């Protein structure tokens with residue numbers, strides 16, 4: 001199938017590369033000429049495990065990239081919209097979606113033959129049926145359901161695992177305004193044998209995406225609230241509590257091989273310094289705003305956002321418990337990205353923590369396997385030295401703060417073991433054993449007062 005993808009960010013690029021790998025002929029479109037040049041040169045503009053290899057295998061073959069949207073849409077039977085849908089502080093910002101619909105519509109005015117337009121971006125329920133349909137019809141002078149089809153196909157990939165998630169999805173949701181549009185999506189996903197496929201309306205597809213993200217975000221905030229209570233109680237560790245809760249078969253069914261999913265990060269019941277990224281924060285806020293507009297308060301989701309906003313304060317509290325002032329105190333910060341395996345710093349809990357440390361006049365030594373240059377752009381050099389390796393960052397540190405669950409940080413106890421003066425380890429991700437270091441303070445745990 002000939003496919004054009006409008007918007008070549010995380011989702012557009014990964015989808016394009018993976019669909020090309022599955023045998024479709026794909027053209028990725030973006031207005032950012034630098035990005036397009038890099039992709040055509042076989043260099044991925046984003047850090048994502050496994051992406052470079054797939055990109056290099058397909059570019060110039062099943063895959064090409066261009067800034068020419070009209071040419072790409074003309075040469076394809078299906079166009080996927082994967083542009084950004086940020087939160088503007090009040091509500092979802094649909095300006096990129098509207099522009100893409102207008103531009104595609106203008107091409108459809110001249111194009112003969114049936115064409116299907118599919119929204120992959122995360123958009124509030126009703127957007128595809130109303131805003132996108134209106135934009136396409138106005139610009140093309142044609143009617144949806146007659147000259148062209150319209151669908152909604154949300155994406156569930158996680159950054160860091162994007163290629164693996166796209167290639168092995170848990171489900172594929174295919175929303176459409178009619179059977180013909182859904183059939184076209186079915187053809188696109190035919191190479192994904194054995195995956196559960198849901199055929200539904202565009203509005204339900206949109207709602208499935210928001211509900212999935214809101215549930216996961218709420219589970220994290222729930223775990224964090226319970227963790228904060230454990231910490232207030234003293235002598236109770238949220239990790240033990242969640243293990244006990246999670247062994248309930250309704251939460252972790254026994255797998256065919258007799259094993260269980262181990263409670264932890266992948267189950268979204270892991271307390272820590274909060275969720276970040278380009279999606280959970282903006283999507284939950286957009287759904288709350290949409291509910292409010294419809295006269296439906298979203299009390300629980302409001303709570304999830306509030307817990308998350310204040311969760312990095314737990315790190316600050318733990319530091320304040322141990323140091324009267326942070327002025328000139330040497331603090332090693334392990335992890336800057338919002339999660340491991342990505343260089344993305346959007347809404348990372350490291351942002352408020354580092355800004356507070358800067359304001360306090362701490363001597364900050366930051367390390368992240370890939371997000372160092374993104375962090376330098378964000379924070380500058382005020383009070384911060386950036387390190388390539390954890391070893392140099394933690395040397396002589398008075399405190400070590402763990403903010404991202406990168407696997408390499410598990411070696412921390414081994415690295416500081418030889419030091420005569422032991423630093424305080426503030427574990428914002430609960431990934432270092434409580435007894436593995438001499439001085440430990442973790443989110444969701446406090447020693448019982450003697």
Ligand SMILES: NC(=O)C1=CN([C@@H]2O[C@H](COP(=O)(O)OP(=O)(O)OC[C@H]3O[C@@H](n4cnc5c(N)ncnc54)[C@H](O)[C@@H]3O)[C@@H](O)[C@H]2O)C=CC1
Nearest residue numbers: 007008009010011030031082083084085096121122155159
């Ligand atoms: N990042 C993620 O992990 C996931 C994101 N999503 C959703 O997918 C959508 C896209 O997200 P990202 O890929 O992260 O965004 P992004 O911001 O990385 O990429 C969007 C791209 O679209 C381009 N663009 C915007 N308007 C354009 C136009 N008219 N013509 C050509 N190019 C245009 C921009 O230049 C940019 O490169 C959002 O709605 C997001 O919520 C869904 C699942 C996962």
Ligand SMILES: O=C(O)[C@H]1O[C@H](OP(=O)(O)OP(=O)(O)OC[C@H]2O[C@@H](n3ccc(=O)[nH]c3=O)[C@H](O)[C@@H]2O)[C@H](O)[C@@H](O)[C@@H]1O
Nearest residue numbers: 155156157158159265268269270274275276277279338339
């Ligand atoms: O719509 C999206 O963009 C995507 O949002 C999330 O994916 P992502 O933001 O890439 O990352 P996650 O691995 O889900 O982590 C999100 C945040 O939650 C935090 N987290 C995760 C799990 C946990 O138990 N505790 C916890 O604090 C992580 O540190 C991270 O900051 C969803 O997991 C994807 O399914 C979805 O497609």
